[in-house]
Amino acid sequence: MPEPTTITAAAGFIRTGDLTPVELLDQCVARIERYEDRVHAWAYLDLEGAREQAERLTAELKTGQNRGPLHGVPVGIKDIIDVFDMPTGCGSKGWANSYARRDATCVERLRQSGAIILGKTVTTAYASFDPPVTRNPWNLDRTPGGSSSGSAAAVACGMCLGALASQTGGSITRPASYCGVYSIKPTYRRVSVDGVLPLAPSLDHVGAMANCVRDLAILLQPLARTNDDPKDSPPVPYHYESELSNEMYHDRRRRLSLLPGFPATAVPEMNTAIATLRKRTDSSLPERTETNRWEWNELPLPPSFSDVPRFQHLIMAVEAAAYHGERMRRHPDDYPPNVRRLIEMGLSTPAPQYVRAKQLMEHYREESEPAFVDNWRTFLTPAATGPAPSAETTGSPAFNSPWSYTGLPTVSLPVAWTADGLPLAVQLTGERWCEDDLLAVAAMLEADIGFERRPLPL
Incomplete structure (x- = not known):
């Protein structure tokens, strides 16, 4: 079987x-x-x-x-x-x-x-x-x-x-x-x-x-x-x-864009794995064929993109607090330390900061569209x-x-x-x-x- x-x-x-x-x-x-x-x-x-x-x-x-x-x-x-x-x-x-x-x-x-x-x-x-x-x-x-x-x-x-x-x-x-x-x-x-x-x-x-x-x-x-x-x-x-x-x-689709300005850092093992992947598939290598030839480029990100993780975490904290805040007050033992800290952060975040983070989120969602250009999708x-x-x-x-x-x-x-x-x-x-x-x-x-x-x- x-x-x-x-x-x-x-x-x-x-x-x-x-x-x-x-x-x-x-x-x-x-x-x-x-x-x-x-x-x-x-x-x-x-x-x-x-x-x-x-x-x-x-x-x-x-x-x-x-x-x-x-x-x-x-x-x-x-x-x-x-x-x-x-x-x-x-x-x-x-x-x-x-x-x-x-x-x-x-x-x-x-x-x-x-x-x-x-x-x-x-x-x-x-x-x-x-x-x-x-x-x-x-x-x-x-x-x-x-x-x-x-x-x-x-x-x-x-x-x-x-x-x-x-x-x-x-x-x-x-x-x-x-x-x-x-x-x-x-x-x-x-x-x-x-x-x-x-x-x-x-x-x-x-x-x-x-x-x-x-x-x-x-x-x-x-x-x-x-x-x-x-x-x-x-x-x-x-x-x-x-x-x-x-x-x-x-x-048209066999193209990949790396993001060297991404606001995160990988360990050496991960960077080596990606470098090896690129080497194995790069179209410039003579052993590549038409069916497995990939083109690679590097796409610069706007400097403001480095703020995205912070804004994402802020929105998550405030909205988690909106849903869980009252229940956590009544049942504090049912919330382990990390999620409790997240909710407490949301409860203490001023409303203007949340509104600003939401506005920037909409901005980034619109701004991301032009990044996919010239068949680099x-x-x-x-x-x-x-x-x-x-x-x-x-x-x-x-x-x-x-x-x-x-x-x-x-x-x-x-x-x-x-x-x-x-x-x-x-x-x-x-x-x-x-x-x-x-x-x-x-x-x-x-x-x-x-x-x-x-x-x-x-």
């Missing part, structure tokens, strides 16, 4: 009848039994409910009904996102038994596409900065990142083939980087946050993690807003996955400052928070290993609403890198 590790492979086996949703679920459950007692990726598991879903979806296939590539695929849901009749604990003791009465919009759309909801993945407290119980599958002494800690670890272990995550600062990209999986943070408002615990509504994004770029496209398709959604989100492309096979624009930066640090932290979001602030879409993908066996990843940033182009670039880069997947050391 095949044992696929990607949604793409699983969908193919299910389509041909070589694998059923029940058999695929059994494989994921076996990995949960193997890894979960050490990794702690799950806040809540509903294996009985998942089996009922798998049996129903298997029966549908026998009648000729296939809902698409997510039909029968087990997925995890970050525990700030409502799933009907499951608790939405949000990493909090006080909300641990708060059961949702309906699915969040993003979960409802996954169900309609045939995905099997396995359960809720661990989040840091209120999707903020305090370390989670989850451990990094590549080294249990290292952090999996935050706040989408369990989603990244579960996908890395194959406990599920995809997972929903959220990002306000760097909570999708950074955990995916540390755990060696792929991620997409769509354009701000591309995916509905209905039914998702807010941290900072001006910055909150819902995205996904999986084990290859094509899987990200498959997950994004049902999540993305449709034509009858609010006008600030343009029509969704007919099919994100089909764009990955569209050769029409590939020559994709920025490349580190996905994190380096490999996963120790478990006492969730790592730095310095390379991620500016894209949460500007609302531009990002895709991260692993590109190298450190000497001690930890993954390193890069982050691609594209034009607003152009996830189809960004995914196409990411898929081409993924193919040309040929990242070597390794078995978990657990």
Whole structure:
């Protein structure tokens, strides 16, 4: 029996009848039994409910009904996102038994596409900065990142083939980087946050993690807003996955811009990984062919861009305080130190500072559009400052928070290993609403890198 590790492979086996949703679920459950007692990726598991879903979806296939590539695929849901009749604990003791009465919009759309909801993945407290119980599958002494800690670890272990995550600062990209999986943070408002615990509504994004770029496209398709959604989100492309096979624009898209003025610094290992990547793909090298030749340039950023991380953090603090301030006053023990400091900062921030930060955010979101010129449509930066640090932290979001602030879409993908066996990843940033182009670039880069997947050391 095949044992696929990607949604793409699983969908193919299910389509041909070589694998059923029940058999695929059994494989994921076996990995949960193997890894979960050490990794702690799950806040809540509903294996009985998942089996009922798998049996129903298997029966549908026998009648000729296939809902698409997510039909029968087990997925995890970050525990700030409502799933009907499951608790939405949000990493909090006080909300641990708060059961949702309906699915969040993003979960409802996954169900309609045939995905099997396995359960809720661990989040840091209120999707903020305090370390989670989850451990990094590549080294249990290292952090999996935050706040989408369990989603990244579960996908890395194959406990599920995809997972929903959220990002306000760097909570999708950074955990995916540390755990060696792929991620997409769509354009701000591309995916509905209905039914998702807010941290900072001006910055909150819902995205996904999986084990290859094509899987990200498959997950994004049902999540993305449709034509009858609010006008600030343009029509969704007919099919994100089909764009990955569209050769029409590939020559134009094989261009990457580095950002030497980015307001963050990576460790030497990360800089070496990017230099090696550039050397392997640079069009100036004679061994490059027409099909894997990349052009690189460096794009200067305005000096004022260095203020973006500070403004992003200020907005996050004030809006977190607006939502959590009163509850923290009544239940102070339910707020660990890092999120408490964030809320206290928000409570003490003068209103004019917040208004100014919001005005600058709108300015940067408009200013970012002209940066994509002359067919240079994709920025490349580190996905994190380096490999996963120790478990006492969730790592730095310095390379991620500016894209949460500007609302531009990002895709991260692993590109190298450190000497001690930890993954390193890069982050691609594209034009607003152009996830189809960004995914196409990411898929081409993924193919040309040929990242070597390794078995978990657990």
